[in-house]
Amino acid sequence: MQTALNTPSTPRAVATTPQPQRDTAGSPAGNALAHYQIIRRNGAVVPFEPSKIAIAMMKAFLAVHGTQGAASASVRETVDGLTQAVVRAMVRSRPGGGTFHIEDVQDQVELGLMRGGHHEIARAYVLYRDRRNQERARQGAQEAPAAPLLHVLDRGERVALDVNELKGLIESACEGLGDSITAAPIQAETMRNLYDGVPLDEVYKASILAARTLIEKDPDYTFATARLLLHTIFKEIIGREVMPVERAQAYTDYFPQFIKKGVDNELLDEKLLQFDLPRLGAALKAERDNQFDYLGLQTLYDRYFLHVRKTRIELPQAFFMRVAMGLSLNEVDREARAIEFYEVLSSFDFMSSTPTLFNAGTLRSQLSSCYLTTVPDDLDGIYESIKENALLSKFAGGLGNDWTRVRALGSHIKGTNGESQGVVPFLKVVNDTAVAVNQGGKRKGAVCTYLETWHLDIEEFLELRKNTGDDRRRTHDMNTANWIPDLFMRRVMEKG
Known part of the structure; x- marks a missing residue:
């Protein structure tokens, strides 16, 4: 193996790019490090240079021991060993190569100094990082460019986005919900999702989506989200902003x-x-x-x-x-x-109930939730019952049908001198009718079919909801219920 950096003899020598050397401690070869890169704070991606880690560590030692420390062979050896340890740790975290953020590298340097027992040096390094962060923050506050001006499309007209108005809307939605519900994260996420030329309605939708993502952090954000949605509902119906x-x-x-x-x-x-x-x-x-x-x-x-x-x-x-x-x-x-x-x-x-909320005051004020019917044992009656199911489901009614009267598989049919196919083929039609005719266009049709225990088709009836078997004899979209009379249960208890 080759070492990733030379041992500097002077502070000036430390700043030069070291040549890889053989290292029995297991430091990665220089050509292996070509697969690693560093993301700087400004977003630029640069090659991974272990020499810069050594420079940072040497500066930390100099800050504690003074300039005489640079001439000390022991200090140079210590910095060299610590640098190799940091490089090995980072390579182990991404064996196949990859990219590290500059902050991750500095975190590893801190950890390496602490593990090496150089607590005073580590403290100096931490303080140095903190001072640099403060300097960058001050410089950023002084030199930060103005945020790019966003434009929105309002009724086809391109106008500047009024950020203060958006902020006021979000703050109004959070008002009175407690100190933990604040407008700042909603506004920040909303602005992050906008683009120049976005329709104004999409701005309001973005604020709703931004608030909705925060509900998992604090359930009370659900009320702020509802208020933002209410704002868009008023705008849609009244035709203007309504505070x-x-x-x-x-x-x-x-x-x-x-x-x-x-x-x-x-x-x-x-x-x-x-x-x-x-x-x-x-x-x-x-x-x-x-x-x-x-x-x-x-x-x-x-x-x-x-x-x-x-x-x-x-x-x-x-x-x-x-x-x-x-x-x-x-x-x-x-x-x-x-x-x-x-x-x-x-x-x-x-x-x-839901049908009452759907239909009260409308032209077809069907207010009942459920309708229970008994299906007769003749073809006209069977299809009349299916028709009634469709019409009742059309206006948001739930359905329950008793099919016990319908003859079982193999039963004699006098009119044709044939044999009945039983209830299962008809129930397939009932199932598909429930799918085809939803409840007033508001939700899926709801049907439950009942059959008493003594019916000869009861065994096939109990398999209607299974996911295996002949799908032509399965009803995946409706419920089934086996009616069990008291007499049956008494005979079960008495064992016949």
Whole structure:
């Protein structure tokens, strides 16, 4: 093996690039170090030169022992040995070659001095690094160039990004959430993800994504993220920036227009226009928007809020009032009952089922969560039941079908003098219908099929959800349930 550096005889000699020599201690050969590089603080990548490690160590020894130490053979030998140890340690960490950051190299030098028992030298080296860091920080503060000016596209017009406005928006979202929830990391991550010419809407989306990444560090960031999302929802629906202090009045002005727009687009029942809309609009409590966490508000936006050609027209508190109005249509004092329903819904004291939230106040106000039916044992009845499943699923109803009456595999069919294929082929059609007809376009269709224990197809029925076997006789997208009567369990207990 060859040594990576010469032993300097004078301080000037230390600064020269050493020639590789044979080293019985196992230092890597000079040509082997050609596969290693150093990343400097300015980002430049330069060759790995062990001589510079020796220079740094010698300066640390000189700072402690004075210039006489440079003439000492023992000091030179010590620096040489420490340098070789540092180089070996770094090469071991990346045997096939690689790149080291300058700070990693200096950390290894500190570690080498400490392991060698040179604690006073190590302390001097640490203090030197700290002074240099402070000098670079001061110099950077004095010479730092102005951040590049970013431009955004606002309604097709290219304008400068108002960083202070963005900062104010993020600070407003973090207000009142505690000392641990701060705007700085959100703003920094947002700015890092922007580029010149970015659409303004993408700036707001970037702030939401930046805040969302911090939820795993502190769960309360979910409320800051929800507030940033709320800002974009208001901008989409109202058509302009709406600051938190303006939202109460914005709700009051917007609500009657929302109901009329929903009726005009054939989304809402015309009967909603008969309510005292200004009174209901004044009852909306904008501050309750701050109760949402991010996941809750995002789910409402994605699935529940009414939209016209993918553009949302419904704000959170208007959503709750629309549901309350739909539940109050047949009440005597409709406005009073609607406000009462709104109070319990918007405060999260009570929450209606999903179909009610989807459909209340709309043209097809189907409010039930589940429908249970019994399928008759004839072809017309079977396909009529499948049709009913499709229509009920269309308006967000969950389905439960009892197939016990349908004859089993091999049973006689009088009309054709043939044999039945059993319930399994029909259940495959039911499964595919649930996939084809989702729940109001909001979520997957939900179907559960029931069969009693005594049915002759029960064994094949129990295998419908398996991942093995003939896939034509499998139903992966619906649930199955085996109905077990009390008589069966009594006979099990009595062993027959």
